[in-house]
Structures are given as C-alpha cells and as structure tokens.
Amino acid sequence: MIDMTPEELITEELKKSLDSRLLEIIPFNVTIIDRQYRIIRANGRFEGAFGEWRGKYCYEAYKGRREPCVNCRAMKSFDDGRERVMDEVGLDRRGHRAHYLCHIAPICREEGEVSFILGMSHDITESKDREREYDIFFERVPCYITIIDRDYKIIRANNLFKETFGNPIGEYCYKIYKRRSSRCPRCPAAKSFADHGTHSAEQVGVTRKGRTAHYVVTTSPLTRDEEEIQHVIEISTDVTEMKMLEKEMLEAERLAAVGQTVAGLAHSIKNILMGLEGGKYIVSVGLKKNQPEMISQGWEMLERNFDKTTSLVKDFLNFAKGQRPEVRMSDPRALVAEIVDLYKEVAAKAGIELKGELDRDVKPAPLDPKGIHTCLTNLVSNAIDACQLSERTDRMVSIRTFDEKGRLVFEVEDNGMGMDCEIERKIFTTFFTTKGGGGTGLGLLTTRKIVQE
Numbered sequence: 001m002i003d004m005t006p007e008e009l010i011t012e013e014l015k016k017s018l019d020s021r022l023l024e025i026i027p028f029n030v031t032i033i034d035r036q037y038r039i040i041r042a043n044g045r046f047e048g049a050f051g052e053w054r055g056k057y058c059y060e061a062y063k064g065r066r067e068p069c070v071n072c073r074a075m076k077s078f079d080d081g082r083e084r085v086m087d088e089v090g091l092d093r094r095g096h097r098a099h100y101l102c103h104i105a106p107i108c109r110e111e112g113e114v115s116f117i118l119g120m121s122h123d124i125t126e127s128k129d130r131e132r133e134y135d136i137f138f139e140r141v142p143c144y145i146t147i148i149d150r151d152y153k154i155i156r157a158n159n160l161f162k163e164t165f166g167n168p169i170g171e172y173c174y175k176i177y178k179r180r181s182s183r184c185p186r187c188p189a190a191k192s193f194a195d196h197g198t199h200s201a202e203q204v205g206v207t208r209k210g211r212t213a214h215y216v217v218t219t220s221p222l223t224r225d226e227e228e229i230q231h232v233i234e235i236s237t238d239v240t241e242m243k244m245l246e247k248e249m250l251e252a253e254r255l256a257a258v259g260q261t262v263a264g265l266a267h268s269i270k271n272i273l274m275g276l277e278g279g280k281y282i283v284s285v286g287l288k289k290n291q292p293e294m295i296s297q298g299w300e301m302l303e304r305n306f307d308k309t310t311s312l313v314k315d316f317l318n319f320a321k322g323q324r325p326e327v328r329m330s331d332p333r334a335l336v337a338e339i340v341d342l343y344k345e346v347a348a349k350a351g352i353e354l355k356g357e358l359d360r361d362v363k364p365a366p367l368d369p370k371g372i373h374t375c376l377t378n379l380v381s382n383a384i385d386a387c388q389l390s391e392r393t394d395r396m397v398s399i400r401t402f403d404e405k406g407r408l409v410f411e412v413e414d415n416g417m418g419m420d421c422e423i424e425r426k427i428f429t430t431f432f433t434t435k436g437g438g439g440t441g442l443g444l445l446t447t448r449k450i451v452q453e
Contacts, residue, residue, distance in 0.1 A: 028120040029100070032107070033058045035078055037068060040116070049123060051093035058119070063090040074104055074117050081106045081114050088121070099128040144215065144236040147222065148173050148189060155231070164238075166208035173234065177205040186406050192219040192232045203236075214243040276305045330369040332401040332408060333358045339376045339399055343384065347397060352387045354380075357400035365408050372410065379412040386416030 023030045023043035031053070032041040039061055042053045050061050058074065059065040068075070073084045083105045092098040100121040107116040138145060144161040146154050146168065154168040154176060161168065168176040174184050183190070188199035198220040205213045217236040221229040282298030285291075340356035347354035380399055387395040397414045 026120065028122050031058060031061075031119045033074065033117050033119065034115070037072075037074065046121075049092055049098070050090070062088070064095075074119070077104055077106050077117055078114050081108065081112075087124075097125075098123060099125045144234075144238070146173060146234045146236075147231055148234065149231055150193060150229075152183060152187075152189065161236075164207050164213070165205070177203070179206045188217060188219040189232045189234060192221050193229050196221050196223070196229060202239075212240070213238060214240045276302060279305060326370060327366050327368050329364050330367050330372075331364045332362050332367070332372075332410070335369060335372055335376070336399055336401050336410070339373070339380055342377070343380050347384055350384060350388050350395075352384055352395045352397055354384075355396065355398040357398055357402075359400070359402040361403055362401055362408065367408070376410060376412065383412055383414035383416065387414050388416075390416045392416075 023041065024045075026043065027045075029046040029049050030043040031039050031046055033039055037057045037059060039053045039056055039058055042061075046061075047053060053061045057068075059067070059069050059072075063069065073086050076082070077084055083103070085101070085103050088100055088102050090098050090100065100123050102119055102121040104117050104119045106114040107118055108114050139158050139160075141158070142160070143158075144164065145158040146161055147156040148154050152173050154171055154173055157168045165176050172183075173189065174180040174182065174187075178184065184203075186201065188201045191197065191199045198218060200216060200218045202214070202216050205215060207213050215236040215238050217234055219232050219234050222231040222233055223229050279298045279301030282294050282301065284298075286294030286296075286298055336356050336358055340354055344354050376399065380397060383397040387397060392415060395415060397412070397416075399410075399412050401408065401410050403409070
C-alpha cells in the first residue's frame with residue numbers, strides 16, 4: 001500500500017479525471033493520431049460529426065480517402081514539430097461535403113520526438129455556404145461594387161466594375177471612377193467615414209474606354225458597432241442609358257414645342273404686322289397733312305411693334321435652339337450682383353425695391369454663367385412686372401444665392417400680385433402670357449428648358 005498525502009491524492013484524482021474527460025470537455029472535434037495516421041483517440045463530438053473512427057486512418061475518417069492526403073499537414077508537423085492551422089474540406093457521417101477549420105499540434109516525448117498529433121476541428125460549413133452566396137451576389141448583382149479603405153484605395157471590386165472601369169485593386173477610387181488626381185468634392189464615401197451613415201449621390205465618371213458614365217452611388221460603412229470605420233462599400237447603379245433617354249425625350253419635347261411655337265409665332269407676327277401697318281398709316285397721314293402729333297403717334301406705334309418683333313425673335317431663338325451648357329468656374333455672387341445692377345434703375349423708376357442677398361459662404365462653382373444669367377433675367381423681369389400690377393406700396397423684388405446642404409441655390413422672390421391656380425397650370429404653355437401685348441409667352445418656357453439642360 002502506498003501512502004499519499006491529501007494534496008497528492010487530490011492531484012492524482014484530478015489527473016485521472018482529466019485523462020478520462022478532457023477530450024469530451026473541449027468544445028471541438030478532437031482526434032489524436034500516431035505516425036501511421038491512425039486515430040488512437042477521438043471525442044464524442046468528432047464521432048457525432050464524422051462517424052465511427054476506431055480502426056480508421058485520419059484521412060479515411062475525415063475525408064473518405066483510401067490513401068494519405070496530398071501535401072499532408074500532419075506529416076509536416078511530425079517532421080518539424082510545428083503547430084498548423086488550415087481550412088479543409090471533408091465528408092461528414094452522412095457523406096455530405098463539410099468545411100472545417102483544423103488546428104493541429106504535436107505531442108512530444110521528453111526527448112523531443114513527436115509521437116502523436118492532436119487535431120481540433122470546427123465545422124464552418126454554414127459560414128462557407130454564406131460566404132459563397134455572398135461571393136455570388138457580389139459578382140452577379142447588376143451594379144458596380146467596390147470596397148475602399150480610409151485612404152480611398154479600392155481593396156475589392158466585382159467583375160462588372162473591372163470590365164467597365166479597369167483593374168482597380170490598390171488604386172484610388174476617384175482615379176479609377178473619374179480619372180481624377182484628387183478626391184471628389186462632396187464625396188459620399190467621405191461622409192460615410194465621418195458619420196457612420198449611408199449616403200447617395202449622382203455622379204459622372206469615365207470608363208476605361210473613355211466613355212462618360214452616369215451612375216448613382218450609395219456608400220455605407222462596413223461595421224456593426226461604433227468603432228472607427230476602416231472600410232466603406234460603394235454600390236453604384238449605371239444610369240447612363242436613362243440619361244440618354246431623358247436627353248432624347250427632352251429634345252423630342254423641345255422639337256414638338258418648336259412646331260407648336262411656329263404655329264403660335266405666325267399668329268403673333270400677324271398681330272405685330274397689323275400694328276406696324278396701323279403705325280405706318282398714321283405716319284403717312286400725318287406727313288400728308290403735316291400734323292406732327294399724328295406723326296409722333298404713328299412713330300410710337302411703329303417703335304412699340306418693332307420692339308415686340310425684336311423681343312419675340314430673341315425669345316424664340318433662345319427657346320428653339322438646342323445649346324449645350326458651357327460650364328466653367330464662376331462666382332454666383334458676381335452673377336447676382338450683375339443682375340441687380342442691370343435692373344436696379346428699371347425697378348426704381350417703377351417704385352420697386354430690388355435687393356441682392358449674397359451669402360458670404362457661397363464659393364465659385366462649376367456652372368453655365370450665360371444660361372444662369374438668362375434664367376435670372378427672365379425671373380427678375382417677370383417679378384418686376386408682377387409688382388407693377390400690385391397695389392401695394394412696399395413692392396419688393398429680391399434675388400439671392402446660397403448654399404443648401406451642398407447644393408447651390410438661386411432664388412428670386414417678389415411680393416407682387418401673385419398667381420392663381422389657373423395661371424400656375426399654364427405658365428409653361430407656349431405663348432401663354434399675363435402681360436397682354438407686352439409679353440411673348442416664351443420667357444419662363446426658355447428658363448425651364450435651360451434648367452432641364
């Protein structure tokens with residue numbers, strides 16, 4: 001009989017308990033194999049996943065093979081004594097394909113020789129299936145998808161993006177999307193990095209073949225918590241074809257309106273010609289009778305109808321011609337100041353206060369100054385006319401420009417007579433005017449056309 005102290009007795013009992021239960025406590029599939037790859041021990045989890053193991057080799061139990069695996073990792077660990085982690089594919093007890101993550105560690109004798117290999121594996125089949133589904137979605141979704149890091153470098157992109165814009169890996173997103181050398185202004189990805197939010201924007205890029213591409217991009221951070229965002233996903237929908245159809249539709253509408261305008265133009269010219277004939281007749285009679293008052297009256301009619309002809313022809317040409325916007329960096333505040341100077345005297349003579357409100361935060365921006373100038377002059381002219389028809393004593397027209405959440409806004413406001421529902425419904429109808437013989441009905445129509453273009 002061997003005498004043992006209480007401490008030694010506890011240690012011996014713990015060792016026996018661990019020897020018999022340790023493999024079952026470990027929350028993984030566990031095997032121990034010898035140098036011939038025979039399984040000499042396995043826990044219940046392994047048996048539940050891969051079936052009966054007794055008398056089998058590891059490659060037989062794990063993968064249903066009859067010979068050792070090519071490039072066997074266990075063999076390398078027997079040789080060099082190193083631990084290894086690998087992603088493997090085998091067959092479960094029902095013969096179904098199983099993905100598992102395996103960690104193998106050598107068990108050495110006191111002299112250092114590796115006698116056994118301990119293998120612990122964890123089933124990742126469900127994760128692999130989801131990963132495969134994600135890859136299928138990533139590649140087959142009919143959108144451009146990129147993932148960028150905090151330096152705005154693309155670390156992954158789907159095939160559609162590569163086919164359209166070229167190989168982007170490691171390149172800056174703004175270089176690949178737009179052939180730019182610096183980050184885009186108002187970048188939606190930058191906003192997602194900053195506020196953890198989802199942002200969308202309409203963008204124009206350049207394909208690898210040099211063609212213009214219109215797309216709507218949505219950016220969202222790849223994170224589930226409030227930690228610093230390391231990556232943002234960009235999903236872009238190509239709307240180039242839609243833009244082309246919109247342009248064609250606008251052109252068709254413009255041409256249809258031109259046809260409609262020609263018909264109305266004939267009627268307007270007829271009325272003007274009648275006015276010219278009347279003025280000519282009065283001047284002729286005044287000359288024959290030597291009556292300066294009749295001559296002056298007839299000449300005033302001629303001038304008035306000549307001005308109508310000039311205004312009508314200019315408005316018609318502006319409306320009828322298709323003109324591409326000439327975009328260049330321009331100062332919106334200078335444009336507003338120019339319009340105010342142009343109409344200040346006209347407004348003052350009519351007893352109307354014309355104010356220009358210039359936001360100091362508005363910076364030079366890419367726009368078509370000629371087109372914007374035409375739009376604003378039409379609006380200010382209409383506003384002054386509306387105020388002249390009002391009985392108010394504090395008549396006022398204001399023109400302002402300001403930045404509204406990244407959008408440049410021009411605004412013309414007046415406190416004139418206003419419009420009822422019927423007039424609002426007709427304001428963009430060709431030749432519709434509330435000015436009687438003083439208007440052509442093309443000003444607002446021209447303004448809308450410029451804005452649409």
